[in-house]
Amino acid sequence: MDVMELPHLESPEDRVWPKLLKAETRALSFSYGNRLALKNVSVPIAEYKITALIGPSGCGKSTFLRCFNRMHDLYPGTRYEGEILLHPGSRNILARDVDPIEVRMRLAMVFQKPNPFPKSVYENVAYGLKVRGLTDRRALEEKVEQALRSAALWEEVKDRLSAQATSLSGGQQQRLCMARALATDPELLLLDEPTSALDPIATANIEELLLDLKQRVTILIVTHNMQQAARVSDWTAFMYLGELVEFGLTKQLFTNPSKKQTEDYITGRFG
Amino acid sequence: MAQRHFDEELAELKNKLARMAGLAEDQIDKALAALVTRDSALACRVIERDHKVNALDVEIDEACIELLALHQPAAHDLRLVTTAMKISTELERISDLSENISERAIELNEEPQLKPYIDIPRIGNLARVMVKESIDAFVKEDSKLARKVLVDDDLVDDLMEQLFRELLSFMMENPHTISRAIRLSFVAKYLERMADHATNIAELVVYLVEGKIIRHTSPQVPL
Amino acid sequence: MIRRRKLAEALFKALGLFSLALAIGTLALLFGALISEGAGRIDWQFLTSFPSRRATQAGILPALVGSSLIMLVTAVVGIPLGVAAAIYLEEYARRTWLTELIEVTVTNLAGVPSIIFGLLALGLFVYMLGLGTSILTASLTLALLILPVVIVTTREAIRAIPVHIREAAVALGATKWQTVFHHVLPYSATGILTGIILALSRAIGETAPIVTIGALTFIAFLPPAPVTTQPPFISFEWLMSPFTVMPIQMFAWVSRPGEDFAGNAAAAGLVLVCMTLAMNGLAIYVRYRMRKRVSW
Numbered sequence: 186m187d188v189m190e191l192p193h194l195e196s197p198e199d200r201v202w203p204k205l206l207k208a209e210t211r212a213l214s215f216s217y218g219n220r221l222a223l224k225n226v227s228v229p230i231a232e233y234k235i236t237a238l239i240g241p242s243g244c245g246k247s248t249f250l251r252c253f254n255r256m257h258d259l260y261p262g263t264r265y266e267g268e269i270l271l272h273p274g275s276r277n278i279l280a281r282d283v284d285p286i287e288v289r290m291r292l293a294m295v296f297q298k299p300n301p302f303p304k305s306v307y308e309n310v311a312y313g314l315k316v317r318g319l320t321d322r323r324a325l326e327e328k329v330e331q332a333l334r335s336a337a338l339w340e341e342v343k344d345r346l347s348a349q350a351t352s353l354s355g356g357q358q359q360r361l362c363m364a365r366a367l368a369t370d371p372e373l374l375l376l377d378e379p380t381s382a383l384d385p386i387a388t389a390n391i392e393e394l395l396l397d398l399k400q401r402v403t404i405l406i407v408t409h410n411m412q413q414a415a416r417v418s419d420w421t422a423f424m425y426l427g428e429l430v431e432f433g434l435t436k437q438l439f440t441n442p443s444k445k446q447t448e449d450y451i452t453g454r455f456g
Numbered sequence: 457m458a459q460r461h462f463d464e465e466l467a468e469l470k471n472k473l474a475r476m477a478g479l480a481e482d483q484i485d486k487a488l489a490a491l492v493t494r495d496s497a498l499a500c501r502v503i504e505r506d507h508k509v510n511a512l513d514v515e516i517d518e519a520c521i522e523l524l525a526l527h528q529p530a531a532h533d534l535r536l537v538t539t540a541m542k543i544s545t546e547l548e549r550i551s552d553l554s555e556n557i558s559e560r561a562i563e564l565n566e567e568p569q570l571k572p573y574i575d576i577p578r579i580g581n582l583a584r585v586m587v588k589e590s591i592d593a594f595v596k597e598d599s600k601l602a603r604k605v606l607v608d609d610d611l612v613d614d615l616m617e618q619l620f621r622e623l624l625s626f627m628m629e630n631p632h633t634i635s636r637a638i639r640l641s642f643v644a645k646y647l648e649r650m651a652d653h654a655t656n657i658a659e660l661v662v663y664l665v666e667g668k669i670i671r672h673t674s675p676q677v678p679l
Numbered sequence: 680m681i682r683r684r685k686l687a688e689a690l691f692k693a694l695g696l697f698s699l700a701l702a703i704g705t706l707a708l709l710f711g712a713l714i715s716e717g718a719g720r721i722d723w724q725f726l727t728s729f730p731s732r733r734a735t736q737a738g739i740l741p742a743l744v745g746s747s748l749i750m751l752v753t754a755v756v757g758i759p760l761g762v763a764a765a766i767y768l769e770e771y772a773r774r775t776w777l778t779e780l781i782e783v784t785v786t787n788l789a790g791v792p793s794i795i796f797g798l799l800a801l802g803l804f805v806y807m808l809g810l811g812t813s814i815l816t817a818s819l820t821l822a823l824l825i826l827p828v829v830i831v832t833t834r835e836a837i838r839a840i841p842v843h844i845r846e847a848a849v850a851l852g853a854t855k856w857q858t859v860f861h862h863v864l865p866y867s868a869t870g871i872l873t874g875i876i877l878a879l880s881r882a883i884g885e886t887a888p889i890v891t892i893g894a895l896t897f898i899a900f901l902p903p904a905p906v907t908t909q910p911p912f913i914s915f916e917w918l919m920s921p922f923t924v925m926p927i928q929m930f931a932w933v934s935r936p937g938e939d940f941a942g943n944a945a946a947a948g949l950v951l952v953c954m955t956l957a958m959n960g961l962a963i964y965v966r967y968r969m970r971k972r973v974s975w
Binding site for chain 1: 459462463528529530531532533534535667
């Protein structure tokens, strides 16, 4: 009998952990007023990988995502605890002396519902650059084209850059939002259920795009579509009631989760 | 419980597999009986019945593909469906081997019995028990029982070796026995293959329960 | 059962139709009377003449100019103030009891009778600040009058901008200021503009506060021209000039005996109604044009 010595897959106790990190949260807690929405969440975000956040509605996954660009600062009565470190530099972006604008300049976000500005296609993509003080027309045009190409939208809109962004289809609008986010060369791309308002074909386009993009940018995606998390992500974090239940390699989490709660959720036996 | 219907379908899948396993075990029993009692008619019936097992194999495959396509199962469900698919193939092979044994039995019955059959029923019984236990392990999702099957396989290999030497000595003494001895050693080989298929099923059960792939790993590695 | 419900529905429909007919009918009657009485008097001479003791030679030139100038100054003063206040309240102010109080006050101010504004203006502008009965005083009074309306409509318009548009801007690194000026204001411009125009068209018909501050009813001269022949070529003397406005002119004629002046009053009324309608029409047009551009 021919016997081969193959390494065993890690048992749940010695789960693998990403090595190169773009960011990580350490004991992150967050509250609105006196409602604790995130409890002590520590998740690593692997560089040039896609990390998916899954969990039932209201588990705090979007709240978690929105901590990264301090979106919660827009609203009164919110409080962060713990740290979010952005590498390289290990800067804690929740620190008191950090200006949220400075943080937002390094990251970009795409929202659940396509939300292009009611301006032209060109203006939409160029906006982030203009905010960053880029005024040279040539440079702007070049960047806009690049971003639209990265978002796989260039071919469809190159002849109507001055058309209203809201005249595009839903899927195109979302790719436009993606281009708008990419134009600023973000270090980390935050996606908040980016395909939940799209049809399956537009969704497939976006997913394809994400897989292409991870060569260049680290992606953190919130999704309520587990198949989507399974298809696109490298790492998955499962959250429930504001807590991290399990974090691991996507393929491991979806074939052999270590926690009963995770198993119940991904097999649809929740509650 | 959003997945009640899916759960029912999974239970149904397990049932089908258990039914197929029962049929396969029966085939082993009858093939062995046909051999030992030199009953060619029984052997013919075993050969005829093989298509029933084949049909169940197809049915289970289709059910699994449907479950995969329509429910996109994950985690334990995914392991259950994929394992069921593979186990059904193993059972189908086991049944084929029973058919082969029956064919050899019919051929052997055309000549006088070479020797009293002692080892062959022992190996056969062992193989049948292994099949039964591996399927029990699957139905109960009992990885401990599955690991026991893995150990039993070594016993079959040993008995097989012993029988082979015995048949070899027959053939060396009297060349007229060669055709019968070779047929008997085929039967022994078939039984040994059955035990291997049972081992495969047991390994699949360990994967199903623990999520660990232990196939093609040395048994010396602590399981 | 169903028949009873149907009957009730039909009854209600009839009642509604009747009310509508009553309202429209009265309005049409009023308007018709105005037209039949005044339309004959409207000609170039009427628009370009000063008032006169003789009804046939009288015109509305000073009132027309007065109304226009006052509207202009009212807009220049009232709109920036109102919009700025609204932006502050909506975007910058933290929610405290003070802002809540201000909010309630502003909303209530929109319902205060206009003559109260006139009294306030009389005390504050005419006597305390010594601005006299001038175009400036009238404009400031009307600006005060429309301020609450402008603030309320601007806030409504700003609030109608979806949160996700703001968040999109902020996520790209825009400051609050940039978010407001690049996005919030342009996208809510439709609503703000309509609010402003409607406020102005209300102000143009206001009589009570203007009377209260002591506007003249008979005036036979125009305010000084804003452009002069001597440097610096621009003069703001007109701001301090006495004035009259359309509604007062109309009122003056109505209160005089004689058929002829009644005709003049009707004609002046017709012009005033046309001015208001034109402004409302402009509001509708602006709304239509910009709605096509902004959508989400």
